[in-house]
Amino acid sequence: MATHELIAKPDTVHWGFYDASLEPVMRIRSGDTLEVHTESGREEYLAELGTRASQNLRDIIEQVPQELGPHIMTGPVAVEGAQSGDVLEVRIHEVKTRYDWGYNAIRPMMGGLPEDFPYTRAVIVDLDLEAQTGDWGAGVKVPLRPYFGNFGVAPPPAVGRVGSYPPSAWGGNLDNKELISGSVAYFPIFNEGALFSVGDGHGCQGDGEACLTAIETGLSGTMEIIVRKDLQLENPRAETDTHYILMGFDPILDNAAKMALRETIKFLGELRGMSRDDAYTLCSLAVDLRITQIVNGVKGVHAMLPKSLFA
């Protein structure tokens, strides 16, 4: 199996959207490994950052049009043999920080408490890459736990060009902090080649992504990409070493929680042939509903189902 490196630069990124009509920037085979790099940033930070901002990021900001959403997405990568109806398995072998800086922004009309914080407040966060901490001023250093906030496949062609902001069936802006090194994500495929893209590097984030953004920063990821013809999915799923993760998305958090529950009940039926009643109760006893994020228009709830229940 081959390994392919994909640098984020003007001709390998799309900014702010997913679109099935994008030409792939790379073609790989199922089972190949992708070493992919992402950039995060905005024009407004470049003066303060000076040479800390990479030339690739500067070139992207200068040359690539931003449409619909804020995320600089590396890709899309076409995977040979992938067909609509298949599943793309993404084994995240490693996610690493690239730079010694990130940023965090509060913006008006957005975030978890838009009524309380109706203004912009953007800060550059210094990262200590050796200690793997972010210097959150106020005497507090936060431990880094890097992961990609936004990744997935191209949406169904009929959806057209869709903003990178709300998560959906094709993945996208999941902002699920569990998808770190060692986790596996599964996406339903809607297009030939799957058309996988990744961006929105997060140095760290709490469940909820309360203020709108995490520590937004450039990351490098090593991912094994596999086309699964033996699986069928309507929505993304994931797993860690210790948990299966089932997801719910909806503009209303109450509905996202219901979807996450329904996905978990369905999954328990597939995994163990468990009755719906038994699965519902098992969720009540042993599955944790966590708030993935409340800030992407479409909110997220993820259900954490411990693998140890079945040991």
Add this chain to the structure above:
Amino acid sequence: MATHELIAKPDTVHWGFYDASLEPVMRIRSGDTLEVHTESGREEYLAELGTRASQNLRDIIEQVPQELGPHIMTGPVAVEGAQSGDVLEVRIHEVKTRYDWGYNAIRPMMGGLPEDFPYTRAVIVDLDLEAQTGDWGAGVKVPLRPYFGNFGVAPPPAVGRVGSYPPSAWGGNLDNKELISGSVAYFPIFNEGALFSVGDGHGCQGDGEACLTAIETGLSGTMEIIVRKDLQLENPRAETDTHYILMGFDPILDNAAKMALRETIKFLGELRGMSRDDAYTLCSLAVDLRITQIVNGVKGVHAMLPKSLFA
């Protein structure tokens, strides 16, 4: 400091409500330790349980009127010197299972997915007290992690007799699975003596309490009860060895999340003098919003703030 044992029996419980006008069943001093026992059960299970159901539970079911809610509450306990405006600190030294059985119930019009499960389905769950597991049929044993789902102080007198079902400022049906042995809960006090009650023993529960109930079972708790005159609270708070826990309650989960965030931002200001902007961002980077429960009419979100951030 004295230790007082309080058994749950017909003259030491109230069933289904909180009420400031209830006569205390015991008086203790601030700093005293309460060894308190709770019973959980309903008439419909007694035939199947036979002698597994304690005589105290049978007496309660026969003699005590149930009003408004389902929880058999032991108490209220009056704490000398407690005044409205003070805070009651409850240090949970130990919570233990009492019996080899519990139950789980799905009921129509209730639970996280009332549309999908419009019927009653009640099961007795066998508990292995040595292994500390519950036998959830379907080949799955769930680890026990006992805690009291429902505890708190009497509500303001103007509230009158209020159901034990929705959580509120005085605590009540929090169903917060973090409040195990070693945790500390803080409640605002609204009445002379505080009038502390406890019930709704849970053998284990996932965040969300998806189907309506946990493993409902009798528990014994050892709690140090302290009146704090140096604190002021509008809503309950808690802490574990590793986290501060701030809470949000609302019939709409989105609003509960906002309340939990606002409580966390306020707490960070009190704890560290942190600016509101800094606190909001710190929530985004390092505080986890979890769904406490979606099944008590008033839903809950709790924010987990790691103490390690301030080490």
